[in-house]
Every structure is written in structure tokens, then in C-alpha cells.
Amino acid sequence: MLMDCSCFIFQSNKHIAWTIIFVISLLIGAIPDLGEFQTILIIILATSFRFGRLICCQANEQTRVATLDEHNNDAVVTTDVSSSTTPFVDANNEEEIFDLSPLEGEKSITTSATADAVLEFLPSPLSQVENEANSNIVDEEEMADGNSSSQTIPQQARHAGDRLFFLDNLKVFLTALVVAHHVTCGYGGCGASGWFLTIGLYDNLFRHNFANGFVTLNQCFFMPLFFFVSAYFLPQSYERKGKGQFLYDRARRLWIPAVLATFVIVPGCFLASEAVGAANCKNDGSSLPFIYLPHPGHCWFLYWLLMMNWCYSSLYTSTTVLPGNNCCESLPSTKLRICTGILICGIAMLAIILILRTSSFASMPLVHGSLACDIYMFYLGILAYRHDWFRKEGREEISHYLRDQLDMPIWMLRVMVILEGVGIVLLMPKAANGLGYAIAAFAVAGLFCLDMSLVLLDFFQIHMDFENALTQFLTDASYSVYIFHPLIVVVSTAGFIWLYNHIILDESSEQQLLFEHGGLPPVFSKTELIGAGEGTTTLAIAWAVSVVLNQVIIWPLAWCIKKCFPS
Numbered sequence: 365m366l367m368d369c370s371c372f373i374f375q376s377n378k379h380i381a382w383t384i385i386f387v388i389s390l391l392i393g394a395i396p397d398l399g400e401f402q403t404i405l406i407i408i409l410a411t412s413f414r415f416g417r418l419i420c421c422q423a424n425e426q427t428r429v430a431t432l433d434e435h436n437n438d439a440v441v442t443t444d445v446s447s448s449t450t451p452f453v454d455a456n457n458e459e460e461i462f463d464l465s466p467l468e469g470e471k472s473i474t475t476s477a478t479a480d481a482v483l484e485f486l487p488s489p490l491s492q493v494e495n496e497a498n499s500n501i502v503d504e505e506e507m508a509d510g511n512s513s514s515q516t517i518p519q520q521a522r523h524a525g526d527r528l529f530f531l532d533n534l535k536v537f538l539t540a541l542v543v544a545h546h547v548t549c550g551y552g553g554c555g556a557s558g559w560f561l562t563i564g565l566y567d568n569l570f571r572h573n574f575a576n577g578f579v580t581l582n583q584c585f586f587m588p589l590f591f592f593v594s595a596y597f598l599p600q601s602y603e604r605k606g607k608g609q610f611l612y613d614r615a616r617r618l619w620i621p622a623v624l625a626t627f628v629i630v631p632g633c634f635l636a637s638e639a640v641g642a643a644n645c646k647n648d649g650s651s652l653p654f655i656y657l658p659h660p661g662h663c664w665f666l667y668w669l670l671m672m673n674w675c676y677s678s679l680y681t682s683t684t685v686l687p688g689n690n691c692c693e694s695l696p697s698t699k700l701r702i703c704t705g706i707l708i709c710g711i712a713m714l715a716i717i718l719i720l721r722t723s724s725f726a727s728m729p730l731v732h733g734s735l736a737c738d739i740y741m742f743y744l745g746i747l748a749y750r751h752d753w754f755r756k757e758g759r760e761e762i763s764h765y766l767r768d769q770l771d772m773p774i775w776m777l778r779v780m781v782i783l784e785g786v787g788i789v790l791l792m793p794k795a796a797n798g799l800g801y802a803i804a805a806f807a808v809a810g811l812f813c814l815d816m817s818l819v820l821l822d823f824f825q826i827h828m829d830f831e832n833a834l835t836q837f838l839t840d841a842s843y844s845v846y847i848f849h850p851l852i853v854v855v856s857t858a859g860f861i862w863l864y865n866h867i868i869l870d871e872s873s874e875q876q877l878l879f880e881h882g883g884l885p886p887v888f889s890k891t892e893l894i895g896a897g898e899g900t901t902t903l904a905i906a907w908a909v910s911v912v913l914n915q916v917i918i919w920p921l922a923w924c925i926k927k928c929f930p931s
Contacts (some may be wrong), residue, residue, distance in 0.1 A: 382675055390716070393725045400722040404660065407726040408626065411670045415615035416623075422612060528754055530829035531593055534820065536838040538586050538593075543849050543918060544911050545582045546662070550857040551907045553579040557723070560850065561637035561857050562888040563877055563903075570903040577789045584733040584788060584809045585816040587665065588709075588741035592817060594669055595745025596754075598676060607677050614673045621847050622666035629847065630661035633854045634885050640858045641879040641887035644865065657885065662850055664727035672742050694769035695753060701814050709737040710810025714802055732792070732809040741817070754825070767822050774822060781819050784812040837923060844922035852918045856910050864906075869894070 389406065393399045548554075552564035553575035564571055602610045634657045642654075660667055696704070713736040716725075724730055728738070748754065754766060767774045791805035865876045877891045893899030 382678070389726065390719065393720045393722060396721075399720070400724055403726040404724075407667050407671065408660070411619055411622070411667055411674075414674055415611065415619040415670055418612050418615045419620065527831075528829070529831045529835070530821075530824040531596065531754075532831070532839045533828040533835055534824045535590075535593055536835070536842050537820075537824070538590055539842040539845050540915060541582060541586050542662075542846060543853070543914055545579060545586070546850060546853050547856075547907065547911050547914055548575050548578055550853060550910070551575060551903055556888045557886045560633045560854050560885065560887065561640055562886070563857070563861065563891075564893065564899070565888050565890045566892050566898075568892075568898045568903060569900040570897075570907070574904070575907075576793070580732075580788060580792050581785055581812075583729075583731050584737075585813045585820075588733060588737040588813050589817045589820065590665065591669070591672075591738045591742040592745040592748070595672070595742040596749050598673065599680075599746060599749045602677065602680065611674070611677060614670060618666045618670050618673075621843075622660065622663045622670070625663035625666070625847055626660050627658050629851060630659045630663070631656050633661070633850045634659075636851070636854050636858060637885060637887040640861060644861065644877060644879050644889075646878045646880065655885070660727040663847065664724075664729070665846075667726070668728060668738065672739075676746070694751075695766070695818075698770075698772050701818075702811060704740070705811035705814040706807045708740045708810065709733070709813045710807040711803065712736040713810065714806040732788075732806055733813050737810065737813050741813070766825050770818075774819075777815060777822075778819055781812065781815045784808050784815060788812055838919065840926055841919050841923035844926045845918050848922060848925065849914070849918050852914055852921070853910075856914055856917075860906050860910065864893070 389403060392406070393403045395402065545553075546559065549559035550562055552562060552568075552571040554562070556562065556565055564575075601613070605613065635654055638654050695701075710732075713732060713734065716735055717730050720730060722730060725735060728734055753769065770777065787808040788805065791801060791808060795802040795805040861877050869876055875891065875894055877889045877893075879887055879889045893902045895902035
């Protein structure tokens with residue numbers, strides 16, 4: 365079942381070409397010292413060449429269209445127009461010319477002389493009948509990114525039977541989890557080099573009994589599940605828009621934010637952390653220079669989505685396949701899920717880490733639940749759409765559809781997830797003690813990736829398949845939250861450091877938080893905090909307050925950013 369419909373097996377030269385590109389990239393990434401930097405540079409340049417030029421070409425063509433329209437105005441006889449949708453007529457050949465104002469998610473369509481100026485990569489204009497038939501189609505990916513307001517959605521598409529609201533709500537949950545994850549990194553959960561600004565890097569119960577386990581479990585599933593949900597929306601968007609329009613929209617929604625993060629947001633986080641480190645250096649850090657470090661940071665996810673979308677658009681050529689035309693097949697069996705989880709998401713991921721021996725590949729962190737899991741979950745997201753896993757033609761209710769396809773009771777799957785989670789927490793710290801421990805830890809982590817994802821999908825499908833004012837607000841803000849939240853997390857951590865050093869402690873106290881590298885990234889402190897359990901209580905309270913504070917601040921702020929820059 366996993367090898368039909370839209371599979372990526374070697375069916376053409378393009379499949380082989382993409383595979384060769386991936387293998388060569390792995391070999392480059394394995395180059396000692398330079399490989400990690402080179403792969404980051406390669407993915408930035410590749411996506412900029414493919415998607416950045418679409419943005420530049422579009423800007424140039426819009427200018428050209430405007431110029432041509434201005435020259436053609438003398439040849440056009442217009443009537444009294446009360447709205448932008450009223451057609452006007454060429455006096456010479458009475459050819460109807462459609463309004464040039466762009467619709468949301470679409471390009472302007474014209475049959476006048478200005479048609480020559482339309483980008484060659486844009487899809488062919490639809491006939492009037494086709495336009496009317498497609499006018500009620502809702503691009504679920506646009507809504508999931510908060511790019512389509514509820515007022516513009518037809519009423520018949522506003523119920524759960526047409527719109528999978530639970531996927532929107534799942535993305536909101538995962539985004540909030542990413543924020544909590546990075547706050548935990550700031551309090552020692554990701555080690556010395558896992559975040560911009562870190563405190564609590566010493567032996568304490570908060571770090572060993574909670575922070576490390578929380579981060580470890582999150583890394584198993586939350587980014588692969590992001591890839592799954594994003595891939596589920598991909599075929600629908602591609603089929604509706606066509607290749608040219610699809611790639612342009614990817615450039616606008618993914619490439620521009622990725623570049624913004626690489627050259628503004630992430631360097632801003634580095635500079636802020638450097639300032640905190642220099643101000644609280646063990647030695648005199650006042651004379652140290654600030655370093656501007658462009659880096660994808662957390663937006664490695666966007667660059668990899670661009671590459672996967674590019675790969676899909678290259679391999680998949682049909683634009684006529686609709687969900688109703690596909691065979692509806694159930695979820696993979698438990699045996700198949702266990703095998704693929706262990707072999708692909710587990711052992712294959714460990715092999716990649718052992719081969720590359722770097723902390724990242726093309727800016728993607730190389731840990732359990734990363735490269736192999738992300739690619740496989742992206743593929744499963746496409747299959748979920750092709751095989752109609754979440755809804756079936758002729759069904760009025762979809763709330764139990766996903767769990768109905770399981771060949772085991774849902775409670776048993778939940779028990780498996782709990783046992784796998786315990787196994788990961790116990791085995792992963794021992795992974796460095798020998799290959800046997802590493803294989804066992806990664807095998808369990810790979811299985812946990814698939815099972816935890818399935819449990820969350822089932823839970824949100826059953827209990828969170830609805831929309832109200834709050835969920836619409838969170839959905840609109842979620843993408844901006846993901847892009848901008850590191851700045852807020854770093855600033856909140858810096859605020860706690862200042863509060864601790866200047867308010868809680870006396871400025872002359874020897875227990876002030878001091879930093880190792882004098883402001884040079886990564887900026888981290890091994891100073892033991894005051895409080896019970898070697899500062900465990902202080903760290904736990906500070907972490908809890910920081911998680912709540914960051915969530916309260918970043919979501920309204922991101923919503924405002926989204927409304928100010930809707931595209």
C-alpha cells in the first residue's frame with residue numbers, strides 16, 4: 365500500500381536525480397569541520413535560486429503589466445464601473461477583459477494584450493465555467509497558515525465535514541509545544557550549544573529529572589508531525605493552483621520568512637545573547653566585539669519544506685487527481701508501522717548520525733526524530749491525502765474514522781506510547797555508552813515517533829475538530845509565532861537573568877549568573893542558582909513562569925504581526 369499513488373520509488377530519471385542529489389549532500393555533510401557549514405550554504409543558495417527568483421520575476425512582471433496596461437488604456441472603452449469586478453470591452457474587437465485586481469491566492473486573469481506579460485510559470489487561465497466551479501474551493505493550507513479569513517469562506521465549507529479543523533488545532537498545539545521546548549532549552553534542557561542563551565548548565569534535579577526528558581520526548585515527534593500536516597495539504601494546493609502558481613506561493617509563504625529569519629531574527633537572537641553574556645562575563649567582556657551571525661536557526665524547517673515542495677513539484681506532474689478519484693485505503697497495519705518506525709525513523713536515523721558525525725545537516729539538527737523521520741512523515745502526509753485517511757466520500761461523520769482504521773484498540777496504542785516514552789527517557793542518556801544502547805534507544809524513539817503522532821492525530825480528530833473565535837485567533841497567529849518566538853524567548857531569559865542578578869541577589873554576590881565565553885555564542889552559564897535542591901526550585905519556578913509569560917506575549921503579538929503583514 366505504501367508504494368502506490370504518489371510514491372517516490374525509482375519510476376523516472378527525476379527520482380534517480382533527486383536521490384543522487386541527496387546522497388551527494390550527505391557526502392558533503394560528512395566532510396570534517398566544513399561539511400556542516402557547506403550544507404547550510406547549499407540549502408540557502410538552492411532555495412534562493414529556485415524560489416527567490418520567482419519573487420523577483422513576479423515584481424518585475426507586475427511592473428511590466430502595469431506599464432502595458434497604461435499604454436493600452438487609449439484602446440479601451442470603459443463603462444461606468446461601480447465595482448472592480450465589472451468587465452470592460454475593447455472597442456476594436458469587443459473582447460471581454462477581466463478585472464486585473466488579484467484575488468486572494470490567485471493571479472490576475474486577462475484576455476487582453478496584457479496576457480503576454482503574465483509569467484510563463486503561471487497556470488493557464490480557467491474558463492468561466494471552471495472558475496465558477498472552483499470558486500468555492502477552499503485551500504486548506506492557506507487557512508491553516510492564517511492567510512484566509514473566516515468571512516471569505518463559503519458557508520457550505522464551514523463545517524467539519526469539509527474542513528479538517530482538528531489539523532489546524534493540532535498545528536496550534538505543536539507551535540505552542542515548540543515555544544515551550546525552546547524555553548526549556550534556555551533553562552538547560554538542550555545543553556551548552558542547543559540554544560542562544562542558556563542558564564542552569566550544572567547538575568540539578570530540574571535539568572536531569574525534567575528538562576532533559578521533556579526535550580528528548582519532544583524531539584522524537586513534534587517536527588516530524590509538522591512535516592506530516594504540511595504534506596497533507598500539499599497535493600490539494602498543487603492540484604488546484606498548478607505548478608507555477610504553487611511554487612510562487614511557496615516562495616511567498618516559506619522562502620521570504622526563511623530569509624527574514626536567517627538574516628534578521630536569528631542574528632538578532634545571537635546579538636541579544638552576546639550582549640547579556642558580555643554584561644555578565646566572568647572576566648571583563650565590555651571590550652568584546654559583537655558578532656553578526658546569519659543562520660537559519662529554527663527556520664531550518666522552512667528551508668527543508670521548500671526543498672520537499674520543490675521535489676514534489678518536480679516528481680508529480682498530474683494536476684487532475686482529486687480525493688474522490690483515489691482509492692480509499694486504511695492506515696498501515698501495526699506490523700508495518702512497527703517495522704518502518706524501527707527501521708526508517710530509528711535505525712536509519714542513527715546510521716545518518718554516525719556517518720555525518722555533525723550536530724546538523726543543512727541546518728537541520730541531527731538528533732533522534734530528525735532527518736529520516738521528517739522525510740518519511742512528509743511522505744506519509746501525502747499518502748494520508750491520497751488514500752483519504754481522514755475523511756471518506758459518503759460519510760457524514762469523520763470523528764471516529766481514523767481510529768476505525770486501526771487494527772488494535774486505541775487504548776492499547778496509548779499504552780504503547782507511554783511504555784515507549786519511558787523507554788526513551790531511560791535509554792537515550794545511555795546511547796553514548798555503546799552501539800547496543802544507541803540502537804535500542806533509536807529504535808524505540810523511531811517507533812514512538814509514529815505511535816505518538818497517531819495518538820495525537822486521533823485525539824485531536826475526536827476532541828478538537830471544531831472552530832470558534834479562540835481557535836481561529838490561534839490559527840491565524842501560529843505561523844508568525846513559529847517565526848518570531850525565539851526573540852521573545854531570549855528576551856524573557858535575559859529578563860530573568862537581570863532580575864536574578866540585580867533584584868533577587870545583591871550586585872556584589874558571588875552567586876550571580878556569570879557566563880563562560882564573555883558574550884561569544886553559544887552563551888551559557890554554569891553558575892549554580894540559589895534555592896532548595898541546588899537551585900532546582902528556583903529553576904523550576906523560573907521555567908514555569910517563563911513558559912506562561914512567553915505564550916501570553918507571543919500569541920497576541922504574532923497575531924498583530926500577521927494582520928499588519930497578511931501576505
